[in-house]
Amino acid sequence: MGRSVAVDNEDRQRRLPAGRKAKLAAYVAETGEVTVTDLAERFGVSIDTIRRDLDQLSADGVLVRTYGGAVSQSSISRVDRTVDVRLTLEKHEKEQIAKLAAALVKDGSVIMMNGGTTTLAVARNLRDHRDLTVATNSLLVPPALPESTIREVYVFGGAVRTLSLTTTGPISLPSAGGADLDVSCDLALIGVGAVSVEGGYTTSNLADAAMMREMISRAARVAILADSSKFGRRLFAQVADLAAADYFVTDTAPPPDLVRALRENEVELITPDATT
Structure with a gap:
């Protein structure tokens, strides 16, 4: 009972x-x-x-x-999160970063973008641009790009990571004859998982880091994108030292030691409030 x-x-x-x-x-x-x-x-x-x-x-x-x-x-x-989870996190901050990063893109230019929810937000903020060529390893970026913006869109091949809906492989595009063509871009927009004075720009996956590093090496200018939750952290695989970037785009001013290190490495800090 x-x-x-x-x-x-x-x-x-x-x-x-x-x-x-x-x-x-x-x-x-x-x-x-x-x-x-x-x-x-x-x-x-x-x-x-x-x-x-x-x-x-x-x-x-x-x-x-x-x-x-x-x-x-x-x-x-966890460091690795599915896309639908990551889309819910730091939405306001990512949108701020996306608008600032989009302002760096010039009409008629060639840009490379790695996969990630921050760069996906950038793609959606390119609606006022024209005649862009975009190359990416993201399966989500091409459909997010406004049709009026695009001249050409390319997706780098390789194995698909279902967790992030990105490809991992070499930064190359095959010619009609099968040989890989040498490619370069005016601006690389690279979203990273963490940034610190000691570790530079890092991410959790080794293959992702290699692809991001290669995008950086093929770019005339490089913009690293990271929201403030990434400050002072260091993940498994290094993408590049701080000096590899021309711009660091974020949603708020980083801690003083990181600001100082960026300045010493001649990286322009871009935030919604100020440019230093």
């Missing part, structure tokens, strides 16, 4: 909004990644109700909403 009452009480609590949300949050934290369908079945409510609960928990900072579900805050601390 006592057990039945306890189960009934638990069931009633689960169906109350506050009780359900608390249990939902605990379940997501324990599981790491969930779908709306699974949660609706588990908690015995409609998909629309679960979506509203997840939206509220996301607004409260308890979890991160993704397409079709959610992930826990602890799980997104």
